[in-house]
Amino acid sequence: MALIHISNVNKSYKGQTIFENLNFDVEKGKIYGITGPNGSGKSVLFKLMCGFVFPDAGKVVVNGEALWKNKRFPDNFGIIIDRPGYIANQSGFDNLKSLxxxxxxxxxxxxxxxxxxVGLQPQAKQKVKNYSLGMKQKLAIAQAIMEDQQTLILDEPFNALDADSVENTRQLIQRFKDEGRTILLTSHNQEDIDLLCNEVYRINKFKLEKVK
Known part of the structure; x- marks a missing residue:
């Protein structure tokens, strides 16, 4: 049984079609890369998988349970979609502790x-409002992995990271895959996709087209 099963899903926003009759299965223990131009629906796809939005038609099933209003958020998912909201006047550690x-x-x-x-100093008292973009990204990665979540949905996890941090994050993702976790990610850098992903799909004409 697929970990995530998307069946005949339609989704549009304000009259603009995002997905049409979309079918997609995610198997456990693989890294999936999702590519496509800005606005093609990569973040929407991830939000559908996480129960943040619902399809107009069709269904999304995670671990055998359909996501709907009485089952919104899948268990054991670590998620980076958009930029997480933090308490600006607290430290990174205090933010993660609250979560x-x-x-x-x-x-x-x-x-x-x-x-x-992920390359942050837990003892640092610096408030998150004074974090650099790269530090905020590391904090986002930390919240997605700190509870050993077995499915990771990572929308642009490398965004704003310096070269050393990109390499560290790549190694982390590869390690998680070796441990049997399931990872879906997007990246503007094709090298990230090529190095990490077992399967790669491109959003094309409102559907997913396998390219690797």
């Missing part, structure tokens, strides 16, 4: 380990 308290799955030590893993 971790929602489920209560991890403690302070795991948060600190994850921050160090």
């Amino acid at each position: 971790a308290m929602i489920k209560g799955n991890i403690g302070d030590e795991k948060i600190k380990q994850t921050m160090e893993l």
Whole structure:
């Protein structure tokens, strides 16, 4: 059974068609790259998979359960879509701790380990409002992985990262794949897609077209 099953999905915004009769299956343990020009629907596709938006027709099934108003957010998903909202006057650690308290799955030590893993200093008192774009991106990655989420939906995870941080993030993603996690990502850099992805799809004429 596919981890994520998208069947005959139509989606439009303000009269503009985004997807038409879209069918797509995601298998566990692979890295999928989603490509396409700006505005083609990459973020919308990810939002459909996460239950942030619903199809106009068709269905999205995750782990055998259809996403709808009574089952919105899949379990065990780590997500970067758009830029996460943070409490500007708090430190990065305090922001992540507030998020971790929602489920209560991890403690302070795991948060600190994850921050160090992505290249942030957990003891730093710097407020998030004073973070650089690259630091905010690392914080976004940290929140997506800190609870060992088994499915990662990463929309432009390399955005604003310097070369060393890009390499570190690539290694992390590859490690997660080796551990059996499932990852879907977008990137404006074709090299990221070529190096990491088992399968690559391009959004073309309101559908997904396999290119690798």
